Amino acid sequence: MNNYGIYNISSSIAGFILLGFPCRRENQILFFSLLLIIYILTLLGNAAIMCAVVCDQKLRTPMYILLANFSFLEIWYVTTIIPNMLVNFLSESKFISFSDCFIQFYFFFSLGVTECYFLAIMAFDRYLAICRPLHYPTIMTGHVCTRLIISCWALGFLLYLFPIIIISQMSFCDPKVIDHFLCDLRPLLALTCSRVPMMELTCSILSSFSLFAAFGFIMGSYALVLRTVFRVPSTAGRRKAFSTCGSHLAVVSLFYGSVMVMYVKPNSGHDSGTQKIVTLFYSVVTPFLNPMIYSLRNREMKDALRKVLGKRELES
Numbered sequence: 001m002n003n004y005g006i007y008n009i010s011s012s013i014a015g016f017i018l019l020g021f022p023c024r025r026e027n028q029i030l031f032f033s034l035l036l037i038i039y040i041l042t043l044l045g046n047a048a049i050m051c052a053v054v055c056d057q058k059l060r061t062p063m064y065i066l067l068a069n070f071s072f073l074e075i076w077y078v079t080t081i082i083p084n085m086l087v088n089f090l091s092e093s094k095f096i097s098f099s100d101c102f103i104q105f106y107f108f109f110s111l112g113v114t115e116c117y118f119l120a121i122m123a124f125d126r127y128l129a130i131c132r133p134l135h136y137p138t139i140m141t142g143h144v145c146t147r148l149i150i151s152c153w154a155l156g157f158l159l160y161l162f163p164i165i166i167i168s169q170m171s172f173c174d175p176k177v178i179d180h181f182l183c184d185l186r187p188l189l190a191l192t193c194s195r196v197p198m199m200e201l202t203c204s205i206l207s208s209f210s211l212f213a214a215f216g217f218i219m220g221s222y223a224l225v226l227r228t229v230f231r232v233p234s235t236a237g238r239r240k241a242f243s244t245c246g247s248h249l250a251v252v253s254l255f256y257g258s259v260m261v262m263y264v265k266p267n268s269g270h271d272s273g274t275q276k277i278v279t280l281f282y283s284v285v286t287p288f289l290n291p292m293i294y295s296l297r298n299r300e301m302k303d304a305l306r307k308v309l310g311k312r313e314l315e316s
Helices: 003-010 025-055 062-090 098-131 142-159 161-168 185-190 197-230 235-264 272-296 299-315
Strands: 015-018 095-097
Touching: 015 098, 025 062, 025 272, 025 299, 062 098, 062 142, 062 272, 095 098, 098 142, 098 161, 098 185, 098 197, 098 235, 142 161, 161 197, 185 197, 197 235, 235 272, 272 299
Parallel strands: none
Antiparallel strands: 015 095
16 A cells, blocks of 8 residues: 555544555565564563573572563563554554554553663662672662562653643644654654644653663662772672673663664654664664573573473473
């Protein structure tokens, strides 16, 4: 179906048209297959980390409990995006209803904000473990860890609730065509019949707070960690400390590196293709790579995964 046909349809429907990645039918099938494989591997990888933490008593520490919750978050994050993308690849109309669009919008932003906060408290956990090891057991107790986890989920899902409700009540002008593969903030605001500067400013402030406050906290935590590590006299001690923090720093670099490219650069600097690629990287590729990063760089996690997989082989 050509763009002219899509625009005609969009003027008479109660929803939007998600253009996704327009290309030939053969390429759509190829992208569908590749994305399906990535989705399955992402689910399996993050579920394996969760199972390892649950099954191995040695991993019942705040560091790994946070990691298991982070993996649980990643499963829902990709599930918010990929199933609809898979349907979109096979669909001729590329249609998404208003309710489905705003549900996806809400969960995509809420889970993304929650991920920012989780990365921050994981950095705080590493700071306590390395900079204040003697006080770590009394500060990062199970009760404190649970409260931090609940706070991340609650704050992430409450922060954007009212702005999204208000945006969902706005009127949208034809053609209701979103040149993206998901319902994102900027494409939706661009379709509103009247500009609402206050709403744009509010969303920008909330995004800035979530992104830069968490990122600044992470960088501050690791600055203190590095200062402590360089004071460690033994090479083995420094290597162990770097190994402990390396996985988390790699994940932070992947996530924030791509998000910063998208957020810091002005709107005029992004064409739709760049927006799609960068969004695809931090919302799909990063959750796919995270389990490999954490398992490959962590001996305890690798041992726990071997035990879990070994037990399943015996059971089968």
